[in-house]
Amino acid sequence: MLSSRKKPKAMRPSEILPKWFSLQRSESLVDEAEVAKAQKLSDDPTQFFKQVVGFEPTPYQREFIHLFLENQFLAARWCRQGGKSWIVSALLLWYAVTHPDSYIAVVGPSWRQAKLIIRRIAHFVRNLPPGMCFKPLRTAVRFTNGSVVEAFPNNPETIRGPTLHIVYADEFNFIANDEEMYDAILFTLGTTNGKFVCTSTPWTTDSIFYKIFHNPAYEDFGKSHITYKDALEPGGPLKVAMVEKIRKQFEGDPWRWGREMMAEWAEDESVWLPQALISSCIDHELEYFGFEDQAKGVFCGGLDLGKHHDHSIFAIVMLKDDLTKLVHIHKFPLKTPYATVIGYVKTLRDRWKHLRKVLVDMSGVGDYIVEDMINAGIRETEGVKFTQQAKQQLAIHLKQSMIQGKFKIPYDPKVIAELNIERFELTKDGAIKFSHPESTHDDRFWAIAQAVYAARKREPEPYFGVVPK
Numbered sequence: 001m002l003s004s005r006k007k008p009k010a011m012r013p014s015e016i017l018p019k020w021f022s023l024q025r026s027e028s029l030v031d032e033a034e035v036a037k038a039q040k041l042s043d044d045p046t047q048f049f050k051q052v053v054g055f056e057p058t059p060y061q062r063e064f065i066h067l068f069l070e071n072q073f074l075a076a077r078w079c080r081q082g083g084k085s086w087i088v089s090a091l092l093l094w095y096a097v098t099h100p101d102s103y104i105a106v107v108g109p110s111w112r113q114a115k116l117i118i119r120r121i122a123h124f125v126r127n128l129p130p131g132m133c134f135k136p137l138r139t140a141v142r143f144t145n146g147s148v149v150e151a152f153p154n155n156p157e158t159i160r161g162p163t164l165h166i167v168y169a170d171e172f173n174f175i176a177n178d179e180e181m182y183d184a185i186l187f188t189l190g191t192t193n194g195k196f197v198c199t200s201t202p203w204t205t206d207s208i209f210y211k212i213f214h215n216p217a218y219e220d221f222g223k224s225h226i227t228y229k230d231a232l233e234p235g236g237p238l239k240v241a242m243v244e245k246i247r248k249q250f251e252g253d254p255w256r257w258g259r260e261m262m263a264e265w266a267e268d269e270s271v272w273l274p275q276a277l278i279s280s281c282i283d284h285e286l287e288y289f290g291f292e293d294q295a296k297g298v299f300c301g302g303l304d305l306g307k308h309h310d311h312s313i314f315a316i317v318m319l320k321d322d323l324t325k326l327v328h329i330h331k332f333p334l335k336t337p338y339a340t341v342i343g344y345v346k347t348l349r350d351r352w353k354h355l356r357k358v359l360v361d362m363s364g365v366g367d368y369i370v371e372d373m374i375n376a377g378i379r380e381t382e383g384v385k386f387t388q389q390a391k392q393q394l395a396i397h398l399k400q401s402m403i404q405g406k407f408k409i410p411y412d413p414k415v416i417a418e419l420n421i422e423r424f425e426l427t428k429d430g431a432i433k434f435s436h437p438e439s440t441h442d443d444r445f446w447a448i449a450q451a452v453y454a455a456r457k458r459e460p461e462p463y464f465g466v467v468p469k
Contacts, residue, residue: 041129045069045094052127053090058236060226061087068197071222075172075212076199078226080260083237084199088168089120095166096147097132103162104149105188107181108170109411110284114151115139117170121149154284156184165194173200173209174411176282182208202265203416204275210265228261252437256417272395272422272434273402282416283408289316289327291344294351299327301358302450303345304443305338305365312341313447316348316355317407317455324401324455326409326448338369346376359384359450384450392432394449395422401452418444 042048045065046057057065061083067074068091078084096102108114115138122136134142140150152159154175159167167185175181185196200209212218213225231238243261250257258266267275289295298319306312316328328348332341349355358378362369363386370383384390401407409415422445423435436442 041097043098045091048094048097049090052093053124054127055090057087058083058231060224060230060236064224065091067222067224068195071220072193072195073218073220074195074197074222074224075209075218076197076224076226077173077202077209077213077263078199078224079228079231079238079263080201081238082226082228082231084226085117085120085170088170088197088199089117090124092117092149092166092168093121093124093141096141096143096149097128097145099147099165101146102148102165104147104166104168105159105162105164106149106151106168106170107154107159107175107185109154109174109176109282110287111151111153112287113170113411114154117168118149118151154181156180159188160184162188163191164188165192167194167196169196169198171200171411172198173203173207174279174282174416176279176284178208202259202263204279205265206276207279225263227263249439252439253421256421256440267420268423270423270425271420272424273399273419275420277399277402278409278416278419280405281402281407281409282411283325284411286325286327286408286410288329288410288412291328291330291348295327296352296354297327298354298356299352300324300356300451300454301345302447302452302454303341303358303360304447304450305341305361305369306443307335307338309334310441311443312336312338313443314341314345315444315447315451316352317448317451319356319455322406324407324452326407326415326451329412329415329444329447331444338365338372342369342373342376342378345373346378349378349380355380357382357454359454361386361446361450382454386446388431388433391434391446394446394453395424395432395434397453397456398449407452415444415448418442419448421445 041051046062049055049057064076064087076084092104096104106114106117118136118139118141121141125133125136125141132144134144140148142148154177156177159181167189169175169181169185172178189196198209198212204210212221213223228238228243230236232243233239246261247257250261255266255268258264299316300319302315304313311334312332314330315326317324318327330344345358357380358373360370360373360381360383362383367383370381373381398407418441421436421440422442423437425433427433
């Protein structure tokens with residue numbers, strides 16, 4: 001933990017470098033050519049990016065740079081792949097280099113997401129003259145001028161400790177405890193009069209991020225709104241051909257197109273799992289187990305089978321402290337042979353030991369898949385025919401588990417989007433019919449629903465006995 005500091009004074013690289021020159025020469029780390037290169041570093045962010053990061057900011061990125069320089073509080077809602085994490089990472093690097101003794105924090109919906117920003121900054125610092133930065137760590141980048149950029153867990157108690165000069169919240173609209181986190185950030189910036197920067201793709205309207213763009217109480221924020229139209233080549237990184245493919249895929253789901261490509265808040269009223277409910281289930285400390293991990297615990301699985309048009313998906317949940325947690329999910333490429341899928345499940349079953357049950361959708365493939373899995377040694381396999389009644393039972397149990405706070409997921413944009421994709425309607429006889437928009441997939445939804453159902457606690461069998469008089 002660093003001690004309380006005043007707001008760092010902006011300095012030109014040429015003002016910062018004398019101490020660095022002495023360090024390099026005393027340690028014989030660089031030659032005079034590297035020293036000359038360092039002296040040419042610009043204190044202008046745009047020029048600095050060209051020199052160090054190696055890219056020319058787009059017009060809307062240059063506008064974002066201007067907002068960053070002019071505003072203490074800044075929020076950006078940009079379309080997917082618009083380059084928001086790229087430009088913010090470059091700005092944090094520039095600030096750390098030009099403001100000695102800066103302490104910069106990065107937070108996100110998960111620690112893994114925050115560490116992705118650190119990884120990008122670590123990639124950029126390779127282009128700095130040697131000796132200006134210590135060897136980057138997975139969670140922090142430290143500079144020889146005393147500045148630090150560090151990833152913090154999504155925990156208000158953790159962020160309250162240090163005295164910070166900048167806090168960057170990535171995908172702020174997906175942080176479940178955003179109000180508590182925002183309060184903690186404001187207090188930690190209080191003694192430095194520091195900056196707060198947040199970016200996100202729109203998600204739920206029950207959030208601080210939504211209020212920033214719609215509530216007059218947040219009018220002191222600099223705001224940036226970029227749609228796919230702004231980010232199209234040549235003015236941005238998005239390729240026209242790729243955008244057209246995405247548009248075609250989202251034809252049946254205009255709400256997702258509105259969120260991810262227009263950067264607008266949108267949700268279909270007929271979704272089975274609302275955005276706010278999904279957000280409440282995100283556990284910022286939860287991370288997936290990998291295929292090679294020796295995971296310990298009690299697990300249950302759900303296998304949704306596909307081949308030519310749909311993907312096979314295998315989901316695993318862990319039972320812990322009366323909670324069911326999504327700890328592994330694997331998407332198989334189209335046309336993957338079922339023997340390969342069975343082999344994957346068998347390997348994890350043998351490696352993780354305590355796989356209590358695996359529910360398998362056998363609607364389109366018949367009983368033989370379940371038989372093959374049992375014969376392969378996965379004796380915990382149980383088949384499920386996806387009738388309307390069976391789907392209703394699985395979906396209702398998943399939703400109830402989420403409402404009761406008993407099901408948790410890591411921050412995973414693909415899982416979050418697909419949980420929100422399932423639609424429902426009531427039939428004349430009072431049953432629930434499920435569907436998903438055309439050209440979309442709900443394989444993850446049903447694999448997860450099966451895994452959660454497999455993990456349910458069974459009600460005890462009724463006992464009938466003679467009560468003595």
